[in-house]
Amino acid sequence: MSGNWVFVGAAFAVTWAVMLGYLVHVHRTMARAQAQLDSATAAGRR
Amino acid sequence: MSNAAIAPAIAVPRTGGWQKFGWFAFVFLIGSQALAIAISPPDRDMGDLQKIMYVHVPSAWMTMLAPLALLFFSLRYLWRRHEEDDLLAAAAGEVAVAFSGLTLVLGMLWARPTWGVWWTWDARLTSTLVLFLILAGFLSVRALIDDREQRAQWSAAVGILGAINVPIVYMSVRWWRTIHQIQSSPATVDPAYVIGLRLNAFAFLFVMIYFIRRRYEAALIERAAEHVAERAALGGSA
Numbered sequence: 001m002s003g004n005w006v007f008v009g010a011a012f013a014v015t016w017a018v019m020l021g022y023l024v025h026v027h028r029t030m031a032r033a034q035a036q037l038d039s040a041t042a043a044g045r046r
Numbered sequence: 047m048s049n050a051a052i053a054p055a056i057a058v059p060r061t062g063g064w065q066k067f068g069w070f071a072f073v074f075l076i077g078s079q080a081l082a083i084a085i086s087p088p089d090r091d092m093g094d095l096q097k098i099m100y101v102h103v104p105s106a107w108m109t110m111l112a113p114l115a116l117l118f119f120s121l122r123y124l125w126r127r128h129e130e131d132d133l134l135a136a137a138a139g140e141v142a143v144a145f146s147g148l149t150l151v152l153g154m155l156w157a158r159p160t161w162g163v164w165w166t167w168d169a170r171l172t173s174t175l176v177l178f179l180i181l182a183g184f185l186s187v188r189a190l191i192d193d194r195e196q197r198a199q200w201s202a203a204v205g206i207l208g209a210i211n212v213p214i215v216y217m218s219v220r221w222w223r224t225i226h227q228i229q230s231s232p233a234t235v236d237p238a239y240v241i242g243l244r245l246n247a248f249a250f251l252f253v254m255i256y257f258i259r260r261r262y263e264a265a266l267i268e269r270a271a272e273h274v275a276e277r278a279a280l281g282g283s284a
Contacts, residue, residue: 004094007156011152011155015105022257023257033267033271040274041274
């Protein structure tokens with residue numbers, strides 16, 4: 001593997017780390033919000 | 047506490063179609079990257095380092111597009127005062143931070159083997175860093191202000207300030223000729239690289255749209271939960 005490919009590989013790895021990292025962040029935020037909504041709705045019914 | 051202090055009800059959207067769009071965007075991204083790497087020959091000067099173009103340039107374009115979405119929704123919020131616009135601006139701002147940070151890191155990874163340095167105070171790099179810092183400030187303002195209307199107004203102002211920086215970032219390579227090359231176009235890029243660059247630009251665009259939409263949906267659900275909790279606390283029906 002040439003030195004150039006180390007930088008190319010790092011660039012693509014960083015790109016996917018950011019893409020997947022942000023995807024996970026959004027899904028976690030959504031799941032947390034949905035749990036809060038379900039909890040608040042259940043509390044409101046009691 | 048009056049009802050005016052309660053978060054107004056916002057409809058939670060159906061998300062099925064957008065989940066399919068997300069799958070499409072990521073499959074398209076994988077296909078575009080694989081194709082671009084497979085079909086593009088090594089560049090005469092840069093060799094295989096040219097392949098960083100397929101992630102750095104689309105990311106840089108999204109770094110300029112996302113703040114324009116932020117500008118649009120911020121202005122629309124200030125005009126109509128609909129909270130949905132504020133939440134859309136927040137989503138666009140967060141995604142803009144992610145892409146501008148990614149662009150800076152990818153630029154450093156390209157600069158080190160080609161320019162011999164990780165960073166230099168070139169006009170394009172510096173203006174992109176300023177844009178990133180303003181966008182980070184946008185998120186800070188949203189995190190620090192509790193009052194809903196004040197947060198929306200102040201963050202809209204910071205968002206507009208960030209978007210004003212976009213034309214400066216774009217023109218920086220022409221106004222101050224330093225080390226970063228001027229903008230590429232199909233006329234200046236070797237035809238062997240154009241199709242890969244175009245496909246990856248669309249892939250990044252689809253991913254960016256998906257991110258903004260999903261982050262907006264998450265914010266809508268958060269707001270709906272706040273609304274129900276406030277109603278319940280006041281003894282009203284949820």
